[in-house]
Amino acid sequence: MCEDFKRALVDHIKNGNIYPGDDKCAWDIEELPVYGRCLIAKRDIEANEEIFRDHPLIVGPRVNNYIKIFCISCYKVLNKLTLCSQKCKFPVCSECEKTEAHRVECELIRSWKLKNENKYSKHLFRALTVIRGLLLTKEESKLINMMACHENSSVQNMEVEKILDEFDELTADSEIVQKLKKISSILNTNAFEVGLPHDSQPDHGISLRGLFPLGAVMNQNCIPNTYYVYNDHKIMIVKSSKLIKKGEQIFNSYTKLLWGTLQRRVHLGYSKNFLCNCERCLDRTEFNSNISGIKCIHPQCDSIMLPINPLVVTSPWKCEKCNFKLDHARASKITDILSKQIFNRISTEPMTKINHYLKNKLANFLPDGNQFTIELKLQIILKMKQESDYIMTIEDYQDIEKYCQDILNIIDKLTMGECFVKGILYHEIAITKIRLSELQGQEMNDEMRENLACLLKKTQVIVGNSISEPKDLKDLLKIYS
Numbered sequence: 001m002c003e004d005f006k007r008a009l010v011d012h013i014k015n016g017n018i019y020p021g022d023d024k025c026a027w028d029i030e031e032l033p034v035y036g037r038c039l040i041a042k043r044d045i046e047a048n049e050e051i052f053r054d055h056p057l058i059v060g061p062r063v064n065n066y067i068k069i070f071c072i073s074c075y076k077v078l079n080k081l082t083l084c085s086q087k088c089k090f091p092v093c094s095e096c097e098k099t100e101a102h103r104v105e106c107e108l109i110r111s112w113k114l115k116n117e118n119k120y121s122k123h124l125f126r127a128l129t130v131i132r133g134l135l136l137t138k139e140e141s142k143l144i145n146m147m148a149c150h151e152n153s154s155v156q157n158m159e160v161e162k163i164l165d166e167f168d169e170l171t172a173d174s175e176i177v178q179k180l181k182k183i184s185s186i187l188n189t190n191a192f193e194v195g196l197p198h199d200s201q202p203d204h205g206i207s208l209r210g211l212f213p214l215g216a217v218m219n220q221n222c223i224p225n226t227y228y229v230y231n232d233h234k235i236m237i238v239k240s241s242k243l244i245k246k247g248e249q250i251f252n253s254y255t256k257l258l259w260g261t262l263q264r265r266v267h268l269g270y271s272k273n274f275l276c277n278c279e280r281c282l283d284r285t286e287f288n289s290n291i292s293g294i295k296c297i298h299p300q301c302d303s304i305m306l307p308i309n310p311l312v313v314t315s316p317w318k319c320e321k322c323n324f325k326l327d328h329a330r331a332s333k334i335t336d337i338l339s340k341q342i343f344n345r346i347s348t349e350p351m352t353k354i355n356h357y358l359k360n361k362l363a364n365f366l367p368d369g370n371q372f373t374i375e376l377k378l379q380i381i382l383k384m385k386q387e388s389d390y391i392m393t394i395e396d397y398q399d400i401e402k403y404c405q406d407i408l409n410i411i412d413k414l415t416m417g418e419c420f421v422k423g424i425l426y427h428e429i430a431i432t433k434i435r436l437s438e439l440q441g442q443e444m445n446d447e448m449r450e451n452l453a454c455l456l457k458k459t460q461v462i463v464g465n466s467i468s469e470p471k472d473l474k475d476l477l478k479i480y481s
Ligand SMILES: C[S@@+](CC[C@H](N)C(=O)[O-])C[C@H]1O[C@@H](n2cnc3c(N)ncnc32)[C@H](O)[C@@H]1O
Pocket: 034, 035, 036, 037, 038, 147, 148, 150, 189, 190, 216, 217, 218, 219, 220, 221, 272, 273, 274, 275, 276, 277
């Protein structure tokens, strides 16, 4: 079984011209209890080494509430909603409408006899990626049918259920609908979020979903030993975040790394149909990061409360120091109220105001390393300097440098090794230091320049030559190294 699957995967990456050859290939596939098939290191893999590249079998819109409408072929934002003139109901730009790729998709969709053909349908838009699965070659279909999938789960086939009413000739029991449901389950079990290059689309902010068959063999661990980036051609480049010894499993994380255990497990259980029981999930302090913690509510105590059993959603919480206990309902209420307040502020208030709230209010309830505090700090780091009508002060830059350092410290506590966020934070610290020295009228000495060069090179190693490489990175490297 593994041998056939491996052969199909090698053929798939050979088709994309990204197979390094049998002697250089660093991975193998094995079957293990609990996980099913796993990706295993065939030899020792150094930190930051490229492990493999993969190309997508299917790419398309996510099941998302997109704010902007974009062309379904080139993904450029459409300033005005322009639906295909052949009446397949999809938004498509005038260039892409003429292409063979669109003609094939358009004909397939129209063959099911659309109702209301002049009206845009968000459900159809969201189901396009699944529909694209019907247009694969025989070999490609064989490969995706070998991939893991959780069929018969209520959330898995939602995007297919929601388009049945759009057509006269697509009945729930038809063979096509059964095929679509299977493809939907495969996508929901395996797909990755794919970004688009910034350069071609300034402030685009749109992400897609893509099915990368080799990438999808990596199982989940909350301290993964890999991270990945994409290049301009939607190729996924998977690198090691630390030394991976021969025979060890190569892991990815299916959730956000800086979420707490409860959030990660709810996400996995609900959208991925399994629960993770990795070392981090089993440790209530998450390696002393206390990322899920809240400040103890006992008046004389300044310590941190955490769930007693992190694997049980309804576990009571307990203070690390004074042993004060809180039942699950009260602890959830506190975290719910704070997280709602935070996300509400992020979407409505300027970052300067949010920073004030973080320093003067939130710090009374949440410890420095709490997941919501981290989210707020990340937003401030990335967005404060983009705010129009606001000139940042020395204190703002000092806050940003501190927040970057706080998050890096948490990542180190979590023993994460290298990861995507670190690449972004190293660059943010470098540009903040440059701005600070300008504002303070300070000459850069050799030590400061060396420090900057070191940060920028670390960014280069992690996100260099990918769609996430900061636009100014190459110029800064020329100046400081
Ligand atoms: C993307 S696939 C990974 C490859 C899969 N093991 C296979 O055999 O093809 C995801 C599925 O693998 C299993 N899996 C991945 N990580 C796991 C983990 N940490 N614990 C248990 N099952 C896991 C789950 O069934 C999950 O839905």
